[in-house]
Amino acid sequence: MVTPQGLTPLYDSDLEAKKKLKTGTIVRCAITKPRNIGFHKKFFALLRLTYDNLPENLVDKLGIHTEYDMLRRFKLDLGLFDTFLFPDENGEKVIQYHSISFAAMDDNEFEKFYEGCVHLVLTRYLKGITREEIKEEIENFR
Numbered sequence: 001m002v003t004p005q006g007l008t009p010l011y012d013s014d015l016e017a018k019k020k021l022k023t024g025t026i027v028r029c030a031i032t033k034p035r036n037i038g039f040h041k042k043f044f045a046l047l048r049l050t051y052d053n054l055p056e057n058l059v060d061k062l063g064i065h066t067e068y069d070m071l072r073r074f075k076l077d078l079g080l081f082d083t084f085l086f087p088d089e090n091g092e093k094v095i096q097y098h099s100i101s102f103a104a105m106d107d108n109e110f111e112k113f114y115e116g117c118v119h120l121v122l123t124r125y126l127k128g129i130t131r132e133e134i135k136e137e138i139e140n141f142r
Contacts, residue, residue, distance in 0.1 A: 032106035039107070043100075043114050045141040046134070047071055050121050058125065072097055077124070078116045 001010045007029075009015040021027060051070040064070050075081055080098040085091055098104065100113060118134060126134075 033108055035102045035105070035107050035110055039110065039114070040102075042138055043110070043117065045138045046114070046117060046121065047074070049134070049137055049141055050125050053126055055126075074117045074120060075100075077120050078113065080113070 001008050009018050047067055047070055051064065051067045054064060054070070058064065062069075062073060064073055075097045076095075080100075082096045082098075084094045084096065086094065100110065105113065118131065121134060122129065122131060
């Protein structure tokens with residue numbers, strides 16, 4: 001936990017690990033911010049809201065027939081995927097989408113993903129609405 005004095009162990013196990021370090025020892029830490037479940041729910045409200053209001057021409061053009069298709073489209077548009085080529089005679093490509101699970105993304109990464117999705121909704125999927133309208137609709141959607 002961040003305190004005015006610096007970082008303080010949050011759990012007994014963290015405190016025990018800290019006690020093993022000698023004063024002056026240099027250590028390397030990976031600082032992550034745990035995900036907020038409320039923010040996760042807010043994203044899925046955005047996803048459902050976008051899917052439920054998607055113009056019919058985009059449904060057919062992009063093949064978005066479920067909320068899961070909408071999620072994959074967001075990931076595709078934001079470059080959150082890897083492409084693999086099978087080494088057979090057909091050279092078939094397989095797309096593997098990145099996970100947005102709590103284990104895969106911390107709060108900061110998820111916030112970037114969410115903001116990217118909001119931008120896509122405003123510029124590509126539900127043109128003509130404002131960020132404020134999206135925010136209001138998401139609050140009402142929950």
